[in-house]
Amino acid sequence: MYDEKKLHPLTLITDAYNRLVSFVIPIIFFAFSSYRLEGLGLILTLLFFTIFGLVYLVDVLKFIRTSYWIDHNRFVVKSGLFIQKEKDVQISRIQSIDYSENLIHRLFNVTKIEIKTPGKGIALDALSKENALKLATQLHYLKETQRETVSQSAEEAGEKQIDRQTGFSLQKVGVTKSLYSMSLIDIIKMNLMGGSILKGLVVLVGALNIFEELISDTLFDQAETIVSQTTILAQLFIIVLAIVIFYVIGNVISVIKNFDYKVELTKEHLTIEKGLLELKSQTIALANIQSVWEEQNWVQKLFGYTTLSVGITSDEESTTKDDTSESYEKGKIVLLPLVKKEQLASLRGEIVPHFNCLPAQQVVPIRSLRRFIQWPLLCWISLTLLISYFLWSFAWTIGIVGSLVILFYGYRSYKKTGYALSKEEVTFELPKLISTETVYLRKDRVLNLTVKQNPFLKRSHLGKVEVFSALGDSAQNKKLSFIEEADCERLFDWFLVNERSAEPWDQKV
The missing domain is CATH 1.20.5 (Single alpha-helices involved in coiled-coils or other helix-helix interfaces)
Known part of the structure; x- marks a missing residue:
């Protein structure tokens, strides 16, 4: 067992920063509106700072009462305000050790690490780089050797270390391969082909809703008068200008979030690193990949680009606000945000070589x-x-x-609904309004396959097939609608058949 350790004192500063960020909207509101509220504004301001002080006091007490250590094959964190509880993870089940660094972390040269397993995760904020690296190395060594202590073999521990270039992922020195990266131009192209305009609109509308009370009604009246008195050409110019503003806002947000985006590959893991103001890293165990997505909208198709995502099982049911996970949906991670179509096959072969990724055939009559x-x-x-x-x-x-x-x-x-079968895999091609989604599922990852027919469909020899597979902390379902009854039977037989049975996947679609 290792000695019990306390959190770094800089945790108090990072906690204060996180609290200030969470209170930034009330702070701005009180700063601009207290003069309108007269005496009540002063009372509300004092009440706000009192609440902030009490919340931060709780953070200080939690810091004092939190400690962590390694106990044989467990990593344990003990914390609690009044009643201390122990939370632990089995070292042998650790899937990734990820890190993130916001502005305060980078200013004081500290980092936050998250230790994740299939069932739970533990986060430690504001560890020094040296201690975080040492802890990650120890956990990685214990995971590799399955020993109860590392004190017997310090020299061996030096032989199996994590990749210091990528931070704290479970990777070995000398086997890390740079698989994919995005330059600033690539990020701008991704935004141009994606939804940056919509993101900018959402941010601007959200800001207007939040600070609506701070904007004078006269300003809105003047804007309405100006618009009503302008010509159609001028109104079109205003609309185009607004679209440009939305795009610029969305572009800036995306560049800050995806700056220096790169994906690195080892024998067992993928690591995503990115971020300008806040540096984030996420490690994905290749064995934990449940499904593969390819999504392509009209603009991407026109210029020969596409997007690759993977589906994994997530750690915990709920995610914190500052979680380093890159999941846009629970368990779905955009791995290659923008990649040339002709390059995708080779990259996909390196990432998920056990997936066949057969092209789907249109099957709807x-x-x-x-x-x-x-x-x-x-x-x-x-x-x-x-x-x-x-x-x-x-x-x-x-x-x-x-x-x-x-x-x-x-x-x-x-036109776009289709599927393909191989012995161990199924491909579903499903249309969306402005894009097409292609999902690749391994047979051993399919939880359930259901064929549905109502009397009208049965009379027309049609049916629906719905497939369920693990995603995040629950499951995803994909559906083929109004396909031939024979295709429904073929998919159902594929799901039930064993190795000694007939092989429906060899039959022609």
């Missing part, structure tokens, strides 16, 4: 086309008529636009 359209269109038209009659007489204009979208998406669903 022409008689299924109306089924993608009729019910959504009928519901939309009915809703539009009700709104037009009872609430707004011009709702039919929106109804026409929505109907065109339904018709377009229904046709895309008919």
Whole structure:
């Protein structure tokens, strides 16, 4: 057993910084609006600082009462305000040791590490670089050797260390390969082909909602008067200018987040590192990859680019606000945000060589086309008529636009829905409104496969297939709708068949 250690004193500073960041909106609000509230503003300001002081006092007491140590095959953290509790992880089950550094961390040359296993995770804030590296090396050595102590073989411990270049991931010196990186130009191209304009709009609208009370109503009235008095050409110029502003805001946010983006590969792990103001690292165990995604929108397809993501099982059900995870959905990680289509096959072969990634074939018959359209269109038209009659007489204009979208998406669903089978893997190609998603699933990672048929589909010899696989702390489901009954049976047989049975995947789609 190792000696019990306390947290670094700089944890108090990082805790104060994190609290100030979480209180930044109330601070700005009180700073700009206290003069309007007169005497009540002073009371609310004092109340705010009192609450902040009490919350930070709790952080100080937790810091004093928190300690950590290694006990045989366990890494243990003991903490608690009044009643101390021990939280531990099995060293043999550690999947990754990730790190992140915000502005305060980098200013004081400290780091935050997160030790993750399939069931739980432990985070230690504000460790010195030396102690964090030493702790990660010890945990890595214990994981590799499965010994109860490392004191017997200090020389051997020096032979198996982590890659110091990448920080604190479970990687060995000399076997790390730089797999993928993004320059500043690549990030800008990614933003141009992605949703930077939408991100900028969301940020701007959110800021206006938060600080609406701080903006004078006269300013809104003047803006409305100016817009009403300008020509159509001037209004178009204002719209274009607004779009440019939204794009610039979204671009800046994305550059700060993805600066110096790189992916490194070892025999057993992938490591993602990125960040300008806050440096983040995340390690992914290759054995933990449950599924592979390829997503391509229209703009990316036009210029020959695509996006590769992987699905993993996550650590804990809830994630903290400052979690280093890159998951946009629970368990889904965008690994290669922008990659040339012709380069994808070789990169994918290095990352997930056990995936075949067969191209999907379109399988929806022409008689299924109306089924993608009729019910959504009928519901939309009915809703539009009700709104037009009872609430707004011009709702039919929106109804026409929505109907065109339904018709377009229904046709895309008919043209783009497909699948492919190999002995150990299934490929699903599923359309979205402006993109196409291709999902690759290994048979041993499929939790359940369901075939659904109502009487109408049975009469037409059609069906639906829904596949469930692990993702994050729960499961994901992917569905093929209105495909031939024979394809449903083929997929079902593929899921149930064993090695000595017939091989439905060899049959022609």
